[in-house]
Amino acid sequence: MKKTMIALAAAAAMASLTAGAQAQEKLKACWVYVGPIGDFGYSYQHDQGRLQVEKELGDKVETSYLENVPEGPDSDRAFERLAREGCKIIFGTSFGFMDSMVKVAAKFPDIKFEHATGYKKSDNLAIYNARFYEGRYILGQIAAKESKKGLAGYIVSFPIPEVVMGINSFMLGAQSVNPDFKIKIVWVNSWFDPGKEADAAKALFDQGADIIVQHTDSTAALQVAEERGLKGFGQSSDMAKFAPKAQMTAIVDDWAPYYLERVKAALDGSWKTSDTWGGIKDGEVVMSPYANMSDETKKMAEETEAKIKGGWNPFTGPVMKQDGSEFLKDGQVADDATLLGMNFYVKGVDDKLPQ
Amino acid sequence: MRIELIKRPQRSALFSVVSPFIALGLTVVVGAIMFALLGKNPVMALYYYFIDPLLEVWSWHELAIKAAPLILIGVGLAICFRSNNWNIGAEGQLIIGAIVGSIIPVMFPDFQTWLTLPLMLLMGIVGGAAYGAIPAFLKTRFNTNEILTSLMLVYVAQLVLDWVVRGPWRDPKGFNFPQTIQFSPAATLPEIMPMSGRANWGFVFAIVAALLLWFMLSRMLKGFEVRVLGQSPRAGRFAGFSSSRMVFFAFLISGGLAGLAGISEVSGAIGKLQPTISPGYGFTAIIVAFLGRLNPLGIIFSGLLLALTYLGGEAAQISLGVSDKVVRAFQGILLFFVLAADTLILYRIRLVRPVAKTMETAPSPAPVEVTHGNA
Numbered sequence: 001m002k003k004t005m006i007a008l009a010a011a012a013a014m015a016s017l018t019a020g021a022q023a024q025e026k027l028k029a030c031w032v033y034v035g036p037i038g039d040f041g042y043s044y045q046h047d048q049g050r051l052q053v054e055k056e057l058g059d060k061v062e063t064s065y066l067e068n069v070p071e072g073p074d075s076d077r078a079f080e081r082l083a084r085e086g087c088k089i090i091f092g093t094s095f096g097f098m099d100s101m102v103k104v105a106a107k108f109p110d111i112k113f114e115h116a117t118g119y120k121k122s123d124n125l126a127i128y129n130a131r132f133y134e135g136r137y138i139l140g141q142i143a144a145k146e147s148k149k150g151l152a153g154y155i156v157s158f159p160i161p162e163v164v165m166g167i168n169s170f171m172l173g174a175q176s177v178n179p180d181f182k183i184k185i186v187w188v189n190s191w192f193d194p195g196k197e198a199d200a201a202k203a204l205f206d207q208g209a210d211i212i213v214q215h216t217d218s219t220a221a222l223q224v225a226e227e228r229g230l231k232g233f234g235q236s237s238d239m240a241k242f243a244p245k246a247q248m249t250a251i252v253d254d255w256a257p258y259y260l261e262r263v264k265a266a267l268d269g270s271w272k273t274s275d276t277w278g279g280i281k282d283g284e285v286v287m288s289p290y291a292n293m294s295d296e297t298k299k300m301a302e303e304t305e306a307k308i309k310g311g312w313n314p315f316t317g318p319v320m321k322q323d324g325s326e327f328l329k330d331g332q333v334a335d336d337a338t339l340l341g342m343n344f345y346v347k348g349v350d351d352k353l354p355q
Numbered sequence: 356m357r358i359e360l361i362k363r364p365q366r367s368a369l370f371s372v373v374s375p376f377i378a379l380g381l382t383v384v385v386g387a388i389m390f391a392l393l394g395k396n397p398v399m400a401l402y403y404y405f406i407d408p409l410l411e412v413w414s415w416h417e418l419a420i421k422a423a424p425l426i427l428i429g430v431g432l433a434i435c436f437r438s439n440n441w442n443i444g445a446e447g448q449l450i451i452g453a454i455v456g457s458i459i460p461v462m463f464p465d466f467q468t469w470l471t472l473p474l475m476l477l478m479g480i481v482g483g484a485a486y487g488a489i490p491a492f493l494k495t496r497f498n499t500n501e502i503l504t505s506l507m508l509v510y511v512a513q514l515v516l517d518w519v520v521r522g523p524w525r526d527p528k529g530f531n532f533p534q535t536i537q538f539s540p541a542a543t544l545p546e547i548m549p550m551s552g553r554a555n556w557g558f559v560f561a562i563v564a565a566l567l568l569w570f571m572l573s574r575m576l577k578g579f580e581v582r583v584l585g586q587s588p589r590a591g592r593f594a595g596f597s598s599s600r601m602v603f604f605a606f607l608i609s610g611g612l613a614g615l616a617g618i619s620e621v622s623g624a625i626g627k628l629q630p631t632i633s634p635g636y637g638f639t640a641i642i643v644a645f646l647g648r649l650n651p652l653g654i655i656f657s658g659l660l661l662a663l664t665y666l667g668g669e670a671a672q673i674s675l676g677v678s679d680k681v682v683r684a685f686q687g688i689l690l691f692f693v694l695a696a697d698t699l700i701l702y703r704i705r706l707v708r709p710v711a712k713t714m715e716t717a718p719s720p721a722p723v724e725v726t727h728g729n730a
Contacts, residue, residue, distance in 0.1 A: 030673075066672055068679045070634055073624035076553075077417050078669065084413065085673055095532065099626075119530075159531045189517070189533075189630070343531055354521065354531075 029053060029263050030087035031065040032078050034094035035192045041217030041236040042191065042253070043067065046093045046116075049255030053263050060267060071096030079104040083111050089266045091259070092116065094191075095160065101125060112271050114262060117162060119340065123273055128258055131279030132162075133169035133339070135251035135287060136213075137314035138304050139233050140173025142248055142290075143211045144181045145297040146231060153204025154183045155214040155221055157191050159354045161342040163215050168346045169314045170213060173304075175348055184209055185351040194220035205230060222246055231292060238288035249301070250288040257283055277336065280308050315339065320347040356709065360702040370700050375646055375657070378692035385688050395675050403674050404667035404685075416552025418662050420624055423554075424449070424616035424633070426561035426658035428640035430568045431609030433649040437572070438585040440605040444490060444505030445613040446637025447512035448483040452614020453621040454516055455482025457535065457628050460542035461524050467541035475542060476618055483614015484607045486512065491606035495599040501606075509637070520628050534629040544623030555623030557616070562655065564612055569651035581605070613637060642690045645697070661686065 031050050035043035047065065054063050064087070069078045075097050082090050083104055089112040092101050098118040105113040105125040113125040121127050143152045154170070156163050167185070174181040184207060186200040193216070201212050201221035205228055212232035214221045219242040225232040226243035234240065234250025258276065265271040278284035287305055290298045308314070317328030322345040328334055345353060370377075386404070387397035408414045428445045435442040456479030459466060490505040521533045529536075544555045572578035584591035584601045591598060621632055643661050647654030668682030 036679075064673050064676070066669060066679070070631060072629060072632070073420060073620070074634065076624075077420075077666075080413070080417075081669060082673065084411070096629075099537075158533060161530055164531075189521070341530065 026060060026062040027089070027263070027267050028085075028087045029061050029063050029259075029266070030082040030085075030090045031063070032069050032075065032082065032090065032092045032094075032097060033065060033067045034069060034071065034096065035067070035217060037065070037067050039192050039217050040219050040239065040242070043093065043217070045237050045253045046091075046255055049259040052256035053259045056260060057263060057267070061263060069097075071100070075100040076103060079113075080107070083108045088112065089114065089263060089271070095162070112266055121273060121275060126262070126273045126275070128262075128274075128276040128278075129162075130253055130255075130284040131277060132251055132253070132285060133165045134279045134308045134314060135285050136166045136169040137173035137308070138287060138301050139213060139249070139251070140170035140175075140181075141177050141304055142233075142293060142297055142301055143170070143213065144174035144177035145300065146248065146293050147181070147211045149208055149210050150178055150180060151182045151184065151209045152211040152213055153201065153207070153209035154185045155197055155200045155204070155212065155216055156185060156187055157216050158189065159187065159343075161340055164345070164353065165339055165342045166215050167349060168342065171346055171349050172314055172319065177300075179348075181348070182350055183213075185349075187354060188216060190216065192217045194218040197221045198224050201225065201232075219243070234288060240288065240291070245292060247288075248292050249290050252286040252288050254284055254286050280305065281311065321345070322347055322349055357707050359705045359707050360698070361705050362702055363700075366700055370696075371648070374696035374700055375648060375653070375693060378646070378689065378696045379660075381692045382685070382689045385692075386685055389681070389684065389688075390677070393677060393681075395677060400671055400675055400677065403670040405663060407670045407674075408663060408666035413552040414666065416548075416554035417666055418659060419547075419554035419558040421662035421665050422658040423557040423561045424620050424636040425640050425643045425661055426655055427557070427564055427616040427619070428609070428613045428637055429643035429647060429654040429658055430561075430565045430651045431612035432640055432644040433647070433651060433654060434568060434572070434581060435605040435609045436585075436644060437649050438581045438601050438605045439588070440491075440494075440602055441502045442487065442490070442505050442606060442609050443502050443641070444487070444508045444637070445609060445640055446633060446635060447505070447509035448486045448610040448613035449617035449620075449633055449637050450509075450512040450516050451486040451617070452479040452483030452610075453617030453628065453632055454519060455479060455485075455614070456618030457524075457538075457621060460538040460622075461535045461628065464536060464539055464542075467539050469541075471539075471541045472544065472622070475622060476615060479614045479618025480611040481614070483617060484611035487606040487610020487613070488603065491603045495602050501602075516628070516632070517630050520630055524628065526627075535627045537627050538622060542622060543626060544619055553624075555619070557619035557623050560615060560619060561658070564615075565651040565655050568608075572651065577604075613640075639686065642686060642693070646689065646693050661689075664689075 031046060033043040033046060037043050037047040050063050050065060053061060066078050069075050071094060079090060079100050091114045093116045095117045098115060098120055101113050101115045102120050105122055109124055115125060115127050117129050118127050154167060184204055186204060188196040188200050190196060197216050197218050198220040201224040204212060210230050212221050212225050214235050217236055219239045222232045222234060222239050222243035225246040231248055232246050234247050236253050238250045238252050240247045290301050313333045315334035317332040318330045319328040321327045383401060387401060390397040390400040432442060432445060456475045458478060459471060459475050489508060490501045493499040493504050494501045520535060524535045526534055526536045544557060546553050546555050572581060580596045583594060584596055584598050588598050621628060625632060639661055643654055643657045646657035664682055664685050668679060671677050672679055
């Protein structure tokens with residue numbers, strides 16, 4: 001018995017060695033996700049991008065991933081482990097991985113690192129993000145047009161610039177249709193917590209909102225909307241199959257084009273560090289089919305989408321800050337640095353930014 | 356038919372020692388079945404789980420990082436459990452220790468001398484111990500159930516941490532992200548051997564604490580007091596030991612060690628406070644304490660073993676694509692078998708058949724009440 005065990009263990013060790021030898025011909029691309037790939041939202045979409053890479057590049061690449069990785073010492077180890085396992089390009093998909101990636105990237109200068117939604121860059125650490133706020137402007141317009149009460153509930157995670165930017169863009173879109181439009185905001189302090197998200201949605205509906213918007217990753221809020229016969233928007237992923245009657249559209253993150261481009265660049269040796277911030281125009285942000293809304297609203301949404309595709313920025317003046325001071329002059333467009341550090345609301349947001 | 360547990364008059368000395376290994380063996384077998392059901396090669400899976408992480412030096416360091424808080428908390432809990440105090444709130448004591456220890460680097464970041472780190476560690480211990488004193492006070496003064504109070508205080512501690520990192524202590528330059536400023540090098544627990552990996556002095560603290568507590572338990576009068584009061588409070592009273600002072604002693608020791616684990620983790624491995632600083636070390640340490648048979652030396656090994664399941668879980672995820680949930684399942688199975696094996700050492704199983712009511716009135720020999728046994 002003992003002998004067989006040893007033999008088996010030895011065989012297993014051999015097998016893993018030979019697997020390692022074969023892998024050297026392929027490029028190993030690896031991903032680290034903050035949530036479970038089964039969230040059907042943010043991490044799920046990144047994983048769809050990974051699968052697309054696997055599909056299109058076939059036997060030139062080998063991919064692997066770690067899901068549900070907590071930010072901190074565990075993410076330090078996750079990146080280091082992948083680096084040591086022979087990954088040649090490693091994507092980290094959460095803002096909170098930033099310090100881990102900076103540390104590990106400095107330690108492994110020959111490996112290429114790619115960090116989503118961060119702002120620290122180095123020779124072997126590129127950053128990438130998507131202009132989700134473009135989609136949020138369209139959501140704002142749809143909400144203002146379709147809401148009977150002029151009130152939307154907004155479920156949000158953390159008060160970081162990314163999220164504040166989304167609230168502001170949504171509000172500007174809504175105000176372009178109905179200047180008196182109101183939102184109620186609930187911070188759930190998590191990217192993925194279906195229980196809390198559902199509770200927040202119920203509370204917001206109880207307070208009179210008839211449309212729900214979320215900057216969290218699960219499908220829970222939309223499912224509450226579906227149960228109550230109210231409306232909402234999907235986040236990160238097309239969630240229509242979870243709420244066929246409630247979802248009006250979703251801001252879908254399509255990471256596949258970016259991942260393909262970067263992995264190909266790593267394959268042919270042309271990879272360089274970069275700072276990519278693509279939007280609707282680049283196909284990184286995709287609006288899922290408009291549904292459950294009037295034809296008039298749909299037409300408006302499509303027109304706005306086309307306008308943004310043509311290069312128009314939702315943050316175009318005149319825009320006032322919440323306190324009434326001027327943010328953008330008439331015709332002035334906010335630059336990227338301002339957007340990426342945004343820590344104030346625009347006029348009309350009835351909430352105090354957690355300080 | 357029903358099943359009865361009958362206390363054994365004597366414990367088998369042999370099986371007391373062997374049972375953790377039996378439990379581990381059964382866990383491996385069930386784990387292999389689980390992997391097979393998931394469609395993975397069980398031998399490969401177990402290889403990645405238990406062997407792969409041990410093949411490289413850097414991985415040993417990671418093992419030490421992961422094991423340090425488990426051992427520190429585990430040995431403290433051993434004192435508690437041995438003296439019959441059920442502290443389930445080590446996670447909360449860890450968090451409060453981390454917060455109190457972080458007062459210096461967060462509020463006085465310019466205070467950087469050789470004193471900074473020792474002071475931080477001391478404050479971490481004091482913070483954890485003070486938080487552990489709350490259930491101890493409630494138990495001795497109001498006779499509350501310490502399982503409930505210590506557990507509920509975990510949630511309070513988590514919310515306090517959440518509040519400080521989002522509120523008063525939030526890094527003003529951190530883009531509103533809930534975290535404090537990065538600790539200065541003077542406030543960072545150094546690495547033991549920076550050349551080969553990043554394990555920090557927290558692991559040394561864990562080993563020293565385990566050795567000291569082992570010495571106390573086995574060689575000092577205090578250790579005898581712990582054991583006597585745990586096994587028979589009445590006998591303890593006759594010996595002149597105070598059971599309420601023992602409650603405080605156990606909670607202060609385990610709280611202080613959990614606090615030390617917290618500040619070591621924050622200062623050594625994370626380098627700042629953030630909403631989540633522990634993946635449930637305080638709870639996993641309960642498994643560690645029992646797997647180590649509540650013996651500080653045994654806990655060193657069980658702590659390393661549990662740490663290995665975390666690392667192995669990642670290795671299996673990368674190499675075989677199994678879900679990270681398998682780690683939790685593994686730990687749960689392990690605890691189940693450890694407790695089951697323990698139960699069978701103390702009790703034997705008797706099947707009682709429902710017989711015709713008039714028959715068999717002769718009572719089966721009543722289970723002997725054993726006063727000197729382990730309750």
